Amino acid sequence: MISRKPLKRVTMNEVAREANVSPAVAARALGGYGYVSETKRTQVEAAAARLGYRPNMIAKSMVTGRTRTIGIIGADISNPFFAGAVKGIADESRRHGFDTLLTNSDENTEIERDALRVLLAKRVDGLVVSPADVNDCDHLREAVQQGTPLVMLDRIAAGIQADSVVIDNVEASRRAIAGLITGGHRRIAMVTELGTQSDRKLLNQLDKPESADVTTLNTSGARLLGYLVAHRQAGLSPDPALIRPTDAYASASARQCTLELMALESPPTSIFTGDSVMTLGAFAAIQHLGISLPDQLAFMGFDDMDWMGLVKPSLSALRQPVYAMGAAAIELLMARLASPERPSEHRVFEVESILRDSTRNAWCCHN
Amino acid sequence: MISRKPLKRVTMNEVAREANVSPAVAARALGGYGYVSETKRTQVEAAAARLGYRPNMIAKSMVTGRTRTIGIIGADISNPFFAGAVKGIADESRRHGFDTLLTNSDENTEIERDALRVLLAKRVDGLVVSPADVNDCDHLREAVQQGTPLVMLDRIAAGIQADSVVIDNVEASRRAIAGLITGGHRRIAMVTELGTQSDRKLLNQLDKPESADVTTLNTSGARLLGYLVAHRQAGLSPDPALIRPTDAYASASARQCTLELMALESPPTSIFTGDSVMTLGAFAAIQHLGISLPDQLAFMGFDDMDWMGLVKPSLSALRQPVYAMGAAAIELLMARLASPERPSEHRVFEVESILRDSTRNAWCCHN
DNA sequence: TAGCGTTGTGATAGCGCTATCACATTTATT
DNA sequence: AATAAATGTGATAGCGCTATCACAACGCTA
Structure with a gap:
C-alpha cells in the first residue's frame, strides 16, 4: 500500500x-x-x-510533449552482450542530453509487449529494442506507425520501417565454420539456443539452407544458417546429431549437450557455440571431461569475453563491437528525431575473429 | 536539432x-x-x-504526483557486480509495478550529482544509489530531506537517513586474509583500486588500522582495512611494498601492479584482489609470468564470476549475492514508500567464500 | 408517501509548467 | 524629432489527465 x-x-x-x-x-x-x-x-x-x-520535468513534458528519455527493451542485462550495449546506449544518450529507461524482456514477447506499452505510456521520445522474436512484432510496428521512432538492435524484424544496428550473423558464422572446414574438420558440432519456432524450423532443412527465409530468423537461427551454408558450400552434409539446440537454463544445458556430444560413438572434432553463455557451459563440459583443445577438439564461439584469453587453452571467439553498436543505435535515433522523414538506415558492424589456442592449426582463413 | x-x-x-x-x-x-x-x-x-x-502517464503523474519509476545511480553497468544488481532491481521493481530509470556515474561524484538532479526533475518515486564517494554526499542528503526515499547499495554514506543494502566488507576481507595467514602466509599482497582520498589515507596508517574511521571508507577502502586488521590481529606488520593501489584503467593497471609485485626481490607468497576487474588483470599477469598457483602463489579475490571456476587453476573468490542485494534494495524502498516514517533499515548480506584450487592448502578457515 | 443508501453520470478545477500574446520601455536609425 | 527595432515584462491558455463535487435515477425500508 x-x-x-x-x-x-x-x-x-x-x-x-x-x-x-x-x-x-x-x-x-x-x-x-x-x-x-x-x-x-x-x-x-x-x-x-x-x-x-x-x-519538474513532468510538467515540462506535459506542455512540450517531449521527455528527453529513450526507452530500452533488451533481453537481459546480466548477459554481457546487453550489458555492453546498454552502456553504449546510456553513455551516448547522456551525451545528447537524454536519459534511458531500461526494461528487460527475458526473451519473452509477452513481457516485451508489456514493456513497450509502459514505455509508450511514459512517452519516451524514442526506443531501442532487441525484439524477442522477429516474427512477432506487430506491437513494434504499431509504435512506429504512431510516431515513436525505434531502432532495432542485434535483430531485425521484417516489415518494420525503422533503423537498425546489427552484425551479419549468417556471414560471420559461415566464415567461422568455413575456416574450420578448410582447416580439415568434417564433424563440426553446433551448440546454440533455438528459442523460436522459426529458428527451429531450420532443423528440418539442414541440407537446403538456401530455401530458408533469412528475414524470419532470429540471432541464433541466423548463426545456425551460416553453419549450414558453410557446409553446403563445401559440399558437405551436416550430421543432425551434431546440432544441439539447448533449452532455457542456457549455460547448464549447453554443458549437458556438450557432454552428450562427446559421448557419441563418433564425436565431433570441433565445436561451435552460439553465444558466450553457451561457450561457458560447453567449456565447463570440456574441462570436466579433460578433453584437450585443440588436438582432440577445436573450439570456437560467438561473442568474446575477457576471460576467454585466460583459460587454458585460450578460446577463439567472434567478437562483436557491443559498446559501439549501442552507441550507434542512439546516433541513428538522434538522426531520426532530427529528421523523421529520412530513409531508414541499417548499420551493419564487422565481426572480428579472435583466434586463440583453441583453434590452433585447426582454422584457416577462408577468403 | x-x-x-x-x-x-x-x-x-x-x-x-x-x-x-x-x-x-x-x-x-x-x-x-x-x-x-x-x-x-x-x-x-x-x-x-x-x-x-x-x-499518457505524464499527464497522470502530473495530477497524482507519482511516476511509478525508480531511479538508479550505479557506477558502471558493464561491471558484472552492477549488472547483476541492476537485474535484481529491475525485476523486483517490475514485480511491484515500477519501472527503472538507469544512469551511470562512472564513479564520479560530479556525474552522480548531475544524474541525481535529472532523476529528481523526472520526479522518480525513489532512488537506489551506489555513492561514488561516501564522503561527498550532500546532494543525496538533500534529496532525502526533500522527501525522495533512497536506498544505498553497496556503500553507506554516513549521516544520511536512509536504508541500505551492503555486505560487511571489512569483515569479509579480514576473514579471507586471516585464512591465508592461518594457512601460513606472511607476505600477502593486495591489489585494489583506491579511488578516493579517504581510502588512500589508509596507506599512511598501515600499522594502526583501529584508528581509521570505517564510516568514511568506500568499498575498496573497507576491504583494505580488513586486510590491515587481519594482519594486526595476527601480530603482523604489513609490508607497504605489497599494497598496490591501481589507477584508472583498472584491469590493465592491476596486471601491471602484479607484474611489479612478482618482480620484487622478496615477492609475495599470496595475493588478494579488491574486485573482479582486479582479479582479471592480476590473473593475466600470473599467466603471463607462468607462475603456478597455488604452490608459488596463493590467489584469492573479491567477487566471484562464472569463469573463475574454469581457468587453470580455478580461482578462489568471495561471492556477494548481487541479484538478491538488488532485489532487497527495492524491497526496502517499497517498504519505505508504504510507511515513510519507519526507522531506517540496514540489510547486511553474507559473503560466501568460494574456495577453489588457487588457495588449495593455503587457506584455513579461521573462526 | 417520504426518507434513505446505492449506483451511475457529468461538469470542472487544477497539477506545474511553456508558449504566445500584448504591452512597456529603451536604444538605434533616418 | 519621428519612427523603427530591440529588449524586457506580465497575463494567461492549455498540455491530458485525476479527483471531487453535484446530482439523477433507482430500489429499499418504514
Missing part, C-alpha cells in the same frame, strides 16, 4: 513570489529561454536556491 | 467523444476507478481500441 499524499514541493510560482517577479519571468530565468534582465535572473536564481527549488 | 512539432496523439477526450460518453466516464473506464456501467465500459474500450488510444 502506497501512501497517498504526494509531498508538497517548491514550484516556480513560489520562487517567483519569493523573488518579487511575475511567474513568467521566473519561468524564463529558470528555463533559460526568452528575455530576462541580468538583475532579475540573479534574483530568481537566488530565490530558487533559497527555497531549494527543483524543476 | 530536434524537430519541434510533437505529434498529435489520441486523448481520452477523443475516446469519450467517439464512445458518446462524457470525458469523466471515459476516464473512469480507462483508468479503472469509480463507477462505470458495464455497457459504457465496453463502449469506451471499443472506442479506445478503434482509435489506438495510449494512456
Whole structure:
C-alpha cells in the first residue's frame, strides 16, 4: 500500500513570489529561454536556491510533449552482450542530453509487449529494442506507425520501417565454420539456443539452407544458417546429431549437450557455440571431461569475453563491437528525431575473429 | 536539432467523444476507478481500441504526483557486480509495478550529482544509489530531506537517513586474509583500486588500522582495512611494498601492479584482489609470468564470476549475492514508500567464500 | 408517501509548467 | 524629432489527465 499524499514541493510560482517577479519571468530565468534582465535572473536564481527549488520535468513534458528519455527493451542485462550495449546506449544518450529507461524482456514477447506499452505510456521520445522474436512484432510496428521512432538492435524484424544496428550473423558464422572446414574438420558440432519456432524450423532443412527465409530468423537461427551454408558450400552434409539446440537454463544445458556430444560413438572434432553463455557451459563440459583443445577438439564461439584469453587453452571467439553498436543505435535515433522523414538506415558492424589456442592449426582463413 | 512539432496523439477526450460518453466516464473506464456501467465500459474500450488510444502517464503523474519509476545511480553497468544488481532491481521493481530509470556515474561524484538532479526533475518515486564517494554526499542528503526515499547499495554514506543494502566488507576481507595467514602466509599482497582520498589515507596508517574511521571508507577502502586488521590481529606488520593501489584503467593497471609485485626481490607468497576487474588483470599477469598457483602463489579475490571456476587453476573468490542485494534494495524502498516514517533499515548480506584450487592448502578457515 | 443508501453520470478545477500574446520601455536609425 | 527595432515584462491558455463535487435515477425500508 502506497501512501497517498504526494509531498508538497517548491514550484516556480513560489520562487517567483519569493523573488518579487511575475511567474513568467521566473519561468524564463529558470528555463533559460526568452528575455530576462541580468538583475532579475540573479534574483530568481537566488530565490530558487533559497527555497531549494527543483524543476519538474513532468510538467515540462506535459506542455512540450517531449521527455528527453529513450526507452530500452533488451533481453537481459546480466548477459554481457546487453550489458555492453546498454552502456553504449546510456553513455551516448547522456551525451545528447537524454536519459534511458531500461526494461528487460527475458526473451519473452509477452513481457516485451508489456514493456513497450509502459514505455509508450511514459512517452519516451524514442526506443531501442532487441525484439524477442522477429516474427512477432506487430506491437513494434504499431509504435512506429504512431510516431515513436525505434531502432532495432542485434535483430531485425521484417516489415518494420525503422533503423537498425546489427552484425551479419549468417556471414560471420559461415566464415567461422568455413575456416574450420578448410582447416580439415568434417564433424563440426553446433551448440546454440533455438528459442523460436522459426529458428527451429531450420532443423528440418539442414541440407537446403538456401530455401530458408533469412528475414524470419532470429540471432541464433541466423548463426545456425551460416553453419549450414558453410557446409553446403563445401559440399558437405551436416550430421543432425551434431546440432544441439539447448533449452532455457542456457549455460547448464549447453554443458549437458556438450557432454552428450562427446559421448557419441563418433564425436565431433570441433565445436561451435552460439553465444558466450553457451561457450561457458560447453567449456565447463570440456574441462570436466579433460578433453584437450585443440588436438582432440577445436573450439570456437560467438561473442568474446575477457576471460576467454585466460583459460587454458585460450578460446577463439567472434567478437562483436557491443559498446559501439549501442552507441550507434542512439546516433541513428538522434538522426531520426532530427529528421523523421529520412530513409531508414541499417548499420551493419564487422565481426572480428579472435583466434586463440583453441583453434590452433585447426582454422584457416577462408577468403 | 530536434524537430519541434510533437505529434498529435489520441486523448481520452477523443475516446469519450467517439464512445458518446462524457470525458469523466471515459476516464473512469480507462483508468479503472469509480463507477462505470458495464455497457459504457465496453463502449469506451471499443472506442479506445478503434482509435489506438495510449494512456499518457505524464499527464497522470502530473495530477497524482507519482511516476511509478525508480531511479538508479550505479557506477558502471558493464561491471558484472552492477549488472547483476541492476537485474535484481529491475525485476523486483517490475514485480511491484515500477519501472527503472538507469544512469551511470562512472564513479564520479560530479556525474552522480548531475544524474541525481535529472532523476529528481523526472520526479522518480525513489532512488537506489551506489555513492561514488561516501564522503561527498550532500546532494543525496538533500534529496532525502526533500522527501525522495533512497536506498544505498553497496556503500553507506554516513549521516544520511536512509536504508541500505551492503555486505560487511571489512569483515569479509579480514576473514579471507586471516585464512591465508592461518594457512601460513606472511607476505600477502593486495591489489585494489583506491579511488578516493579517504581510502588512500589508509596507506599512511598501515600499522594502526583501529584508528581509521570505517564510516568514511568506500568499498575498496573497507576491504583494505580488513586486510590491515587481519594482519594486526595476527601480530603482523604489513609490508607497504605489497599494497598496490591501481589507477584508472583498472584491469590493465592491476596486471601491471602484479607484474611489479612478482618482480620484487622478496615477492609475495599470496595475493588478494579488491574486485573482479582486479582479479582479471592480476590473473593475466600470473599467466603471463607462468607462475603456478597455488604452490608459488596463493590467489584469492573479491567477487566471484562464472569463469573463475574454469581457468587453470580455478580461482578462489568471495561471492556477494548481487541479484538478491538488488532485489532487497527495492524491497526496502517499497517498504519505505508504504510507511515513510519507519526507522531506517540496514540489510547486511553474507559473503560466501568460494574456495577453489588457487588457495588449495593455503587457506584455513579461521573462526 | 417520504426518507434513505446505492449506483451511475457529468461538469470542472487544477497539477506545474511553456508558449504566445500584448504591452512597456529603451536604444538605434533616418 | 519621428519612427523603427530591440529588449524586457506580465497575463494567461492549455498540455491530458485525476479527483471531487453535484446530482439523477433507482430500489429499499418504514
